[in-house]
Amino acid sequence: MTESRTARKAHRSPTPEPATRPARPRRAAAVLRRALSAAAALLWTALVVVPVYWVVVTSLRDHADFTGANPLVPPTDPTLANYRTVLDGDFTTYLVNSVVVTVAAVAVTVVVALMAAFSIVRHAGRWSRLSFRLYLLGLAIPLQAVIIPVYLLIIRMHMYDSLMAIVLPSAAFALPVTVMILVSFLRDVPRSLFEAMIVDGAGDWRMLFSLAAPLARPALVTVAVYDGLQVWNGFLFPLILTQSGDTAVLPLALTLFRGQFGINVPATMAAVVLSTLPMLVVFVLARRQLVAGLTAGFSK
Known part of the structure; x- marks a missing residue:
């Protein structure tokens, strides 16, 4: 009986293998x-x-x-005659004004935003959460909706037609996104580092400048470049809050070049190229820190 079962199993046809799906499609x-x-x-x-x-x-x-x-x-x-034509005009004045406005606005924004972000992260409470929400609320306020109140404030402060009239509003409107980025970055800093400095007797100011600022350098460079681009290319504030040519910045001065040269498009394009070069140089020099700041925290 056993031999007959074995013979039947031996003569049984093998089980067909399942057909594989062709790899060509x-x-x-x-x-x-x-x-x-x-x-x-x-x-x-x-x-x-x-x-x-x-x-x-x-x-x-x-x-x-x-x-x-x-x-x-x-x-x-x-x-290169178009570039000589542009440089022979008041382009240097407009360039210096743009550099002063951009550097001042970025410096004010980064310093204030770093202190605000450090306070929000370190002192987690109801008032800190409320202040952070107020900063986030600023992201929803369009610039065009408040240009008239800003204009009236600048007039009341006797700063109309000055570079400071561009610096302060530009820094104020750059604060919300800067605070948001720095808060997200500082929250990834281990709390044990802050606790170790507290044990050593460090206060908030020392922790801010000796620990938080060095660790947040990639994020600081990122927000500085981003805010610098926004201020450098800003057009509405210079248009509304300044009037004379001595306080004109490059985005506004490009319209003056267009009127100065009439239909001389090559000269206008030369002015555009010259106005782009400074921020291009800044981007090339800060590209490593910029990439590090943009990718920080993604692998955590």
Whole structure:
């Protein structure tokens, strides 16, 4: 009986293996996705690079070449006359005003926001939570909605048509997002470090400048670059709160260049390139700290 069962099992047909799904459709779908991603990346790169390329190339043309040649073809006879025309004007004054306004506004914003964020993180209570919510509420207030009250305040403070009239409102409107970023960063600092400094007899000011500020350097650089870009490119405050050419900054001065040169587009593009170079240099110098600040806390 046992031998007959064994013989039947031996003669039984083997169980067919389940059919595997062909891998070719999967590979085709993956290749299609990569191709679509590459096409989207090339399209986005073109949308970003082509306008910048046009500005730089146009600034190197003379007026006759600009009106008669293909705008995307490099100039046959590039010239720096447009840059000389811009620098011979009041461009240096506008550049210095922009640097002063940007540095002052960023310094005020970073110092005040660091102290506010440290207080919110270290003294967790009802008033700290309330103050943090008030800062977050500032993110929902558009600049255009309060420009008239800001204008009246500047008039009452006798600061109209001065650089300080641009610095203070710019710093005030940069505080909410700066405080939010610094609070998020300081919350990731281990509490044991603060407790160790308290045991050593350190007070709040020493912990702020000896512990919180050095550890938050990537975040400080990030908010400084971000706020600097916002202030540097700001147009509404200089337009409303200043009047004379001595207090004009670069975004407002570009409109003056346009009126000064009439339809001389190459000279206007030269002014645009010169006004972009300072912030480009700052971004290149601070790119490592900027990336560290933007990615801090993502792996925790």
